Amino acid sequence: MIGVKIQQMNSLIKFNIDTLSKILFLIEPLENVWSKKNVNFNNETIGRHIRHIIDFYLCFKNYTNSDHIDYDARKRNNKIETDIYLARKQLDKIIYFLKNINLKDESINVRMNSSVCNQKLYSTLYRELMHVADHAIHHANLVQIIIKNEFPNLDKNCNFYSPSTIDFKKCVQ
Numbered sequence: 057m058i059g060v061k062i063q064q065m066n067s068l069i070k071f072n073i074d075t076l077s078k079i080l081f082l083i084e085p086l087e088n089v090w091s092k093k094n095v096n097f098n099n100e101t102i103g104r105h106i107r108h109i110i111d112f113y114l115c116f117k118n119y120t121n122s123d124h125i126d127y128d129a130r131k132r133n134n135k136i137e138t139d140i141y142l143a144r145k146q147l148d149k150i151i152y153f154l155k156n157i158n159l160k161d162e163s164i165n166v167r168m169n170s171s172v173c174n175q176k177l178y179s180t181l182y183r184e185l186m187h188v189a190d191h192a193i194h195h196a197n198l199v200q201i202i203i204k205n206e207f208p209n210l211d212k213n214c215n216f217y218s219p220s221t222i223d224f225k226k227c228v229q
Contacts, residue, residue, distance in 0.1 A: 065161055065182060071219075072189045073154050076147050078214055079109065079196050083140065085210045086203075090140040094206050102202055103137035105195045110136060110143065112188050113150045120157070124165035124176060125184055159185075193218055 083090075086102055093099040111130035119125045136143045165176035166184065179187075196216040203211050 065159055065185075068182060068185045068189075069154050069157070069159070072185060072192075073151055075189050075192050075196075075216075076113075076151050076154075078216070079106070079192065080144060080147050082196060082199065082203075082212055082214050082216075083143065085212070086207075087140050089207050089210065090143075091138040092206075094202050096205060097198075097202050100198075100202070101137060102199050103140065103143065105199050105202075106143050106147075107133065107136040109192045109195050110146045110150065112191050114146075116184060116188050117150065117153050119164065119181075119184075124167060125179075127166070127168035128170050129167075190218055 083102070083106060090103045091101050093101055111132060112127060115125055115127050115130060118129075133142075136146060159181055161180050161182040164179055164181055164184065166179045167176050193216045200211075200214065200216055
């Protein structure tokens with residue numbers, strides 16, 4: 057049973073690495089539009105979505121120095137929103153961290169949306185790794201929509217879907 061858990065954790069870590077690598081590929085040509093406000097998308101920038109992804113991974117990473125994950129304590133480094141090179145560097149560092157981490161699935165406390173629920177929530181590392189991956193996929197999908205609609209010449213035709221959405225699409229085809 058322990059071998060299965062380790063294999064599941066390793067496949068989940070690989071899934072996160074693959075997702076972040078795909079995001080790096082997606083943002084490769086976006087230097088000139090990185091911080092451009094998109095009026096058709098609530099004046100959001102691509103850089104802000106990627107910074108938000110990075111924030112969540114850094115919260116997960118900081119767990120290794122703490123007894124809980126606190127998504128409310130995001131740094132929200134605005135430089136990432138305007139500097140694609142800094143964003144790439146941060147994504148590379150997170151990938152390096154994931155490649156070199158030795159995790160086992162364990163129970164942890166999570167803090168998020170404390171204005172709604174001002175208490176720690178119970179979770180597991182396995183679940184939180186899936187959460188940050190799904191969160192990254194969601195925001196990468198939003199970035200992909202912005203690119204397709206606002207900058208179609210930069211579209212690398214990468215699609216971001218949650219694994220459950222991919223499974224569903226296979227079933228209905």
